[in-house]
Amino acid sequence: MASRAATMVALLLAAVAATCARAQLHDKFYSESCPSVEDVVRKEMVRALSLAPSLAGPLLRMHFHDCFVRGCDGSVLLDSANKTAEKDAQPNQTLRGFGFVERVKAAVEKACPDTVSCADILALIARDGVWLSKGPFWTVPLGRRDGSVSISNETDALPPPTSNFTVLTQLFAAVNLDAKDLVVLSAGHTIGTSHCFSFSDRLYNFTGMENPSDIDPTLEPQYMMRLKSKCASLNDNTTLVEMDPGSFKTFDTDYFKLVSKRRGLFHSDGALLTDPFTRAYVQRHATGTFKDEFFADFAASMIKMGNANPLTGSQGKIRKKCSVVNH
Numbered sequence: 583m584a585s586r587a588a589t590m591v592a593l594l595l596a597a598v599a600a601t602c603a604r605a606q607l608h609d610k611f612y613s614e615s616c617p618s619v620e621d622v623v624r625k626e627m628v629r630a631l632s633l634a635p636s637l638a639g640p641l642l643r644m645h646f647h648d649c650f651v652r653g654c655d656g657s658v659l660l661d662s663a664n665k666t667a668e669k670d671a672q673p674n675q676t677l678r679g680f681g682f683v684e685r686v687k688a689a690v691e692k693a694c695p696d697t698v699s700c701a702d703i704l705a706l707i708a709r710d711g712v713w714l715s716k717g718p719f720w721t722v723p724l725g726r727r728d729g730s731v732s733i734s735n736e737t738d739a740l741p742p743p744t745s746n747f748t749v750l751t752q753l754f755a756a757v758n759l760d761a762k763d764l765v766v767l768s769a770g771h772t773i774g775t776s777h778c779f780s781f782s783d784r785l786y787n788f789t790g791m792e793n794p795s796d797i798d799p800t801l802e803p804q805y806m807m808r809l810k811s812k813c814a815s816l817n818d819n820t821t822l823v824e825m826d827p828g829s830f831k832t833f834d835t836d837y838f839k840l841v842s843k844r845r846g847l848f849h850s851d852g853a854l855l856t857d858p859f860t861r862a863y864v865q866r867h868a869t870g871t872f873k874d875e876f877f878a879d880f881a882a883s884m885i886k887m888g889n890a891n892p893l894t895g896s897q898g899k900i901r902k903k904c905s906v907v908n909h
């Protein structure tokens with residue numbers, strides 16, 4: 583009897599410890615140590631986006647790529663002398679904005695030295711980028727600390743654009759995100775651009791035959807022609823296309839309209855139509871009449887993604903510069 587009670591107490595303590603570990607990020611983390619952090623970040627974001635509004639997309643994507651690999655620990659920002667860091671891996675070669683993040687970090691360091699992590703700065707920048715693109719605003723839970731390890735092979739955790747629904751749900755589940763988070767966060771593709779090479783296999787070489795009829799049958803034919811006119815060949819390395827043509831700088835529900843018409847740019851976007859739950863979500867939001875609901879969902883899923891295995895408390899460090907570990 584006594585040993586059963588002891589087991590119960592141990593289980594209870596373990597549950598409390600697990601809850602505390604999860605609850606370590608919080609909204610007012612810097613309210614005493616750096617009350618101006620959000621203003622400093624916002625000022626830099628407003629300035630940068632007024633000059634280059636297309637930066638919001640890459641910065642949102644950077645937070646996603648940070649969180650999926652080793653958790654949200656700023657590891658995507660680290661440089662490596664021998665080119666073996668996350669940023670050297672293929673999926674991250676198309677990230678932009680590293681210089682800008684370093685500028686924001688310098689401004690934050692000036693206001694509050696050695697206090698705010700690069701991982702938290704990424705989360706704030708991503709939120710501000712969405713908000714300044716006319717998307718939702720949410721309060722970002724803070725208190726992440728920075729890791730010191732960044733390994734290019736670990737970017738296997740990032741979903742490739744060729745992914746089917748099964749692969750997508752597996753990779754999302756690995757960071758505690760479910761099918762709803764998948765369909766909601768995929769709508770991040772309402773802003774930003776893509777290189778042709780990220781989807782040109784759908785236009786020219788879908789099964790590896792490299793002939794004009796070797797196309798992805800799930801892509802709507804007229805859209806296919808339009809994309810082919812922009813991306814001249816399989817080897818086009820430079821052309822950028824708008825992911826949500828006509829409103830790629832505005833965060834809205836148009837992504838769902840596109841996907842519902844089989845005009846999602848990547849195979850992974852189209853894959854959302856292959857599952858009953860995500861298809862229903864796409865179709866509901868393709869109507870454009872539930873914008874507030876989508877915005878609330880997006881905010882909730884971003885907070886959930888930002889909770890992916892953060893380093894907290896005495897773990898990790900506060901880096902002085904985001905691209906290098908402290909000496």
Ligand code: HEM
Binds near residue numbers: 741777
């Ligand atoms: C569901 C799995 C996902 C896949 C397979 C995927 C894949 C991609 C690819 C291939 C690009 C284009 C890169 C280029 O060629 O320049 C891209 C761009 C982008 N992705 Fe995703 N993505 C996914 C999920 C997400 C999520 C969860 C977010 C954020 C919440 C996001 C935000 C973005 C943004 C904003 C861009 C535009 C970046 C720019 O303008 O440079 N993506 N994505």
